[in-house]
Each structure stands twice: as structure tokens, then as C-alpha cells.
Amino acid sequence: MKAAKVAVIVGAGPGLGFALAQRFAHAEMSVALVARNAARLDGLASACCGIVHSAHPYICDATDEAAVDQLFAAVEADLGTPQVVVYNAGTYVPGSVLETSAADFERCWRVGCLGGFLVGRAAARAMLARIEQGGEGGTLLFTGATASLRGSAGFHNLAVGKAGLRSLSQSMARELGPRGIHVAHIVIDGRIGPAGGEASASMLDPAAIADAYYQLHCQPRSAWTQELDLRPWCEKF
Template sequence: MTLANPFSLEGKVALVTGASYGIGFAIASALAEAGAKIAFNDINEAALEKGLANYAAAGIPARGYVCDVTDEAGVNALIAKIEAELGAIDILVNNAGIIRRVPMIEMSATDFRQVIDVDLTAPFIVAKAVIPGMIRRGAGKIINICSMMSELGRETVSAYAAAKGGLKMLTRNIASEYGSFNIQCNGLGPGYIETPQTAPLREPGHPFNSFILAKTPANRWGTTEDLKGPAVFLASGASDFVNGHILYVDGGILAYIGKQP
């Protein structure tokens, strides 16, 4: 870190999982703007090609790889390949995730386990793969993409909430176990964000849109731009004494009990 620019990521290599589009793409873009070299993965070749096209359109050099982050052997091979092609990984953003919106009593154990596998076990696998190199170099940044469901529950998201609550505690445990090696592991918890996936819910007059606006002191949905500064902060030297923290970027939802009826 330099006093002139504590947020510089010049010379750093960042791996952002599942970052072909949406929140992961926005975070990778921000890290690139701060000077980092970007690697990302996606689950199959078709998704990867779309991601590479998105980076090319944005003028961002990025290396893309096909990898299932729930496959430990595949992840180990991915890390080795990135380090051979780009250099040692300084920053890991565990962004890849899924959600299944199903009432708990209607959800199969198979679907529950899949959400846990992608949203919780995969961050463990990828972090486990990069931490030894960070220990050897005496520095590293891990950012786990948590959620307001790391703190709250709501209908139809039992598996997702369980996974994200577990990810919050995995974040704190990594900080506890490896902080002495100058490794900082923090979480970034987006609120309700404008993405193509949420577009139908944001239509004027939609009950869910009205619900979110009423619950958010900022009185708006977040944008992917809102996540860029916090992500760069957690990836940079500016956060060298911030560890085990979950930074919620939610417009104030978690601080707000709601309007009196």
C-alpha cells in the first residue's frame, strides 16, 4: 500500500469466480480498473465465451477458464493454471453461487445439498486452494460474497440462507485461523441489486418492488456500481487491518425496522 493511493491493485492477480456477468463481472471490472490482472471461471464453455465477450466489450483484459468450483481436483488444476499464466493469486473473490426459491417443505434434500455445495462448500474449496500460496508470500485477500440472508431469513430461501449464514462464519474462521499470516478474509454482502435477473421484480407497481423500496432507507435498489468501491477497499491495502468483517452494501436495510403501518 502507498499513502498516495491506498486502493491501488497494480501488480496484483485477482481470481473472481463465476464472474461472466452481473455482480461478479462488476467486481472484477472494479478490480481491473484499480490495476489488477483478472482471472475468472464459469461452469461451461458457452457461459465462458459469453463472459469473455463481456470483458472484451468493456475493454478489460481477462483470462477465462472452465471450472466447476465444487470439484476440488478441478479447482486445484485451475489455481495451478492461473499461477502459471498470470502469476500467484493475491486476491480471491468467491462470487459463484446459486439460489433455489422453493418452500422448505417442498424442497428436496438433493436441491438443498446443491445450494450448500455451490454457495458454501465451493468457497471453502477455492479458499483452501489459494491460502497455502498466500501463507508462503505473507499476504492475501479473500472476499466472500455473502448476502443479507447471512443475517435474515425469508420465505422460500432456506438452503440459500443456510449457505450464506455458513459463509459468514467460514469468513470469520478463515480470518481467525490465517490472520497471523497477513491474510485478510472479509465478506461483501449485497442488498437488493439491479441486475437482469431482478428486472421483472422492479417493474413499477410490482408488489416486491414496493416492498423493497419501503424497507430500504435509501429508497432505491442498489446497482452493481455501488459494489465496486467496497470491493476495491476489501481487496486493497486500505483494509489491511480489517479482518473477519462482513460489509453489507444494502442501502440500510439491515439497520431499519421499517415504517410504522
């Protein structure tokens, strides 16, 4: 029996993370759900049961270099080398720059940007090893935001990490694309609605976003997208 292809979702939560897990599972891929919250992971994995291939929960702090390396070693042993890895983690503390502590600023940057570097590097190393053995390449997808493009008042804790993640994706795309790895950054310009729920007209449907991610993964290498922006039809930009 042919082994299932593997998708890794880092930053798996009840919104977009869950929608991504469902979309890749429906494509007959084994899905590794990665987050720091064990209780949340178990619930998401259970909700994915029955979709061709069950989701597999992995606890990992994406800002911990050793933990990320251990994560990819575990996924390799359990499921195989991933075909697609999504970095969907992020956090921020809104407020005035005058009142932001250095600890909060660093924590938001570590989750928003450093974690993307650590996960992207580990994924690229695994995918390149497969390519060197005659196998196929892979896809790295980074979730961005409006703040990836501009820093609004009160959102510096989000903007700095997201802008850095965008630059990281561009550098990785230019280095890794010629070697067979598709790297893309997705600008989510707007609020994301609830997974499986009724979203207002002003919110992005997480299932629709997840489908766009899957289509990026399926693109032929003769026409790769490096950056894609997604927003609801009524969003001003």
C-alpha cells in the same frame, strides 16, 4: 516490465461478477474469470478487453475439489499467485421446505458453502506459500446476502449455504489474519441491478458494490474490515 497483480473472480456472471472484473482490471490487475458456463465466460472476457489487462476465462466447478486445485495451478502458471480472490458463486431453489428435495438442498449448499471452502483453502495455500518466500499476503472476499443473517420462509436453500459461508469467513479470518491474509465477508442486503444499466433506486449498483470490494482489498492491515454490509439507501433493515 513489472508483472501485473492478479485477481480471481469465482462465480463470474453478467452482474456483480462482471462489475468486479472491470473494477480490478481498471486497477491494472490481470483478472481470472471463473465459472462453469464456457459461452458466458467468453462473452465476459471479450467485454473486458481494452481495460489495461484483458480478462482470462477459466472453466471450473467450484464444488469439485480436484477442479479447484487445477484452477489455481493454471492461474499460477498463466498469471501468477493471486493477490485477491473473490468467491461470488451461489444458487438456490425457492420454495417450501416441505417440497424441497434432498438433491436440491445439497446442491444449493455445495455451491453456497462447500465451494467457498474449497476456493478459500486453495487461495490461502497459494498466498501463504508466497508469504513464506518473503512475499506479500493477499485478500479473500466472500459474497454474502441478507440470508447470511436470517433465514426467511421459502429461502432455506439460500440461507443455509450463506450462513455457513459467513461462519467460514469468520474462522478463516481468525486463523489467517495473523499470518497476513485479509478475509472479509460482504452482506449484500438487497437486489443487485444490471451491470452497466439503469438500476432503480431500490437496487444496488453493481459498480458501486465492486468498488467497495476493491477498497476492502486496499485496506491497510492496521484497520481490516471483517464484515461489511451494503444496501441501497431506501432498504429497510
